[in-house]
Amino acid sequence: MEEKIKKHNSSWQDGIAKNITFIVTKDCQLACKYCYLVGKNTKERMSWEVAKQAIDYILDNEEDFKEDSVIWDFIGGEPFLEIELIDKICDYIKVELYRRNHHWFNSYRFSFSTNGINYHTDKVQDFIKKNREHLSIGITIDGTQQKHDLNRIWKTPEMEQGIAPQPQEERGSYDDVVRNIPLWLEQFPGAGTKVTISSADIPYICESVLHLYSLGIHEVNINCVFEDVWKEGDDTLFEAQLMQLADAIIDGEYYKEYSCSFFTENMGKPMDCVYENTNWCGAGKMLSIDAAGNFYPCTRFAQYSLRDKKAWIIGNVNDGIDKNKLRPFFTLDRCTQSTQECIDCEVAGGCAWCQGENYDAADTPTIYQRATAICKMHKARVRANNYYWNKLYRKLELEGIAQEKAIEHTKMSDNKNNC
């Protein structure tokens, strides 16, 4: 029965590869409302010297980077604004991996999350052609045009001075992104998109996912933000939206060829503190580098991603990584950072957290205090998820019975004919 349901593609070398992120620029053509406010309004760009120093440090210390493969991740702001720098970085990486006979030679990927606006430009296209076999690119679209243009608006010169635009001056970016989707899907047929849900987005979830499917995107990775943004009643609304989405996916038989990460089997079970005690988040096992040449356990620990706390710097391109600063990340387990309520939770399975948000929201500067703003949303998701699987399996079961009956019927008629 399961072969009738499209499996969610896991990303390349998921959980095995070292993830190294270059924060190449903090600049972006857009000023998305959920992002701009946090402080990505600076123009800091990574220099070639810093990028080269970081690569040299990483490749010089091969024994500290034992993972079988590597994902070189480029983020921003908008990374493709720095396509020339990225091209130079990638060329240098390839040459150096070869020259050093490094164990990552032929086991690497370049990965991008882009707003998609510059996707069609010659420079980006040339880069894609050159590195096609080693690329993953995700384009962010929020859903329907209405939903996308609500948040993802073009930046105006005034906004660079910190002045918010009048609503009538806001210009959405939907058309500028969507025109590049066919080319993107042609080049990366299995590509998925990431959608992040905040309180205001809840009413649009169902239509947005279906819209993304209609654009030809078969995989929608969607999750609620971890920040404490949820209002009274959001969980009820969220559950209703997910049920509506569940009905649409099942009735429209989208489950055969499309997936949505909200619906995941085997989530929502109690968890054991001994056998299921691993940390959720990969912070610390990753490495981020910013324009100043500082190293972070993940981008969420860089200053521009933090609201209330100071950047969690674990070293820099000159002095290297201070391994003592990584010890907390490597020994952090689920139960030590969880409240008793989370430990005892009947539906704990699949309840995610972000180490950076935990740090940002904690009462003291620690990664050992799990933020639980997501709790009621997770519980709502579990209920809708249970509904989805119960309904889908029953449908498939009934179809199976119907099919068996049909076969039986055919056989009987065949037999009759034989007589």
Added chain:
Amino acid sequence: MLQYLIIQLDDTSTSYCHYTNIRNEKRLISLDDLRAGILWAMKENLMIQYVLPDYELPAEYIEEMESIDNSKIVSSHSTMINNADVIVLNGWEKGFTFRENGIYVLRITKDSLFAYSEEIKMVLPAVTRLNIVITDVETFTDADCETYKIVLESFAKEVEKLYVAGKSPQLNLLTDRMMLDKMNNCNAGYESITLAPDGCFYVCPAFYLANEDDDFGLGKSKYNVGNLIDGLDIKNPQLYRLDHAPICRHCDAYQCKRCVWLNRKTTYEVNTPSREQCVVAHIERNVAAQLLTSIRTYGEFLPERNGIEVLECLDPFEKANKW
């Protein structure tokens, strides 16, 4: 559970531990705060430890301090040395006369410890207890570890000799591990709390004595955990407990201080020790293990205790993937 209230009477009160006190301006706790602190300790059922400055305290302070059972930590240069329960030497002092039956803390840098190890060893027969606190543990290199092991082995020889002669010397770095069957860490923030001259509570004096603008990363190194008026308010108190220290709870270097101040400084997290802290403690643990075996060759010794296995791995963190 909280058991001790440490009262840092003055800004210049001696350090008795890993932190350094560079304050030289007097700032004595107010008599009212001293009184309130004592009262609070009585109500919370806490033992009081006073940390004294070197100058003579006013008579009314002495009177107040003595209104409750207490112990006093003083420096070797204090005018109050004769009333001390614990005497602190800030660095090796040539020619210092150790009192018989005295309990001493020797705060010392690794280089001085290595340089004066022969002289220091000679203190062992003279005193009841010697606690050596290395004040720059976080700077230990591999070469320092080698030297430290050699120094400890020579201390162990001396301790062995004294045991064979029927004495019971106490050197925290070696004999504590032989006697312990569970962790005996500093436990600041969990078993003890410090009241400072500003009327606020701190995890330990180090968290008070840090300068206002000191920052190990992640923000101010100095932070209080409540005050006498509003009471104790430790945020994330579980992080000071052994059961919330993922590396230490798997460890049996029972003599280790597990210094939360150094943890905060070196790894950013109060519950996570640095590699240097662990390796140093494991060198002590291993030499203690050998010492126990050696003493036992002379006859029955601590029969109720199991032997201690010498460990190859000096940093429990390296075993993290096996927990």
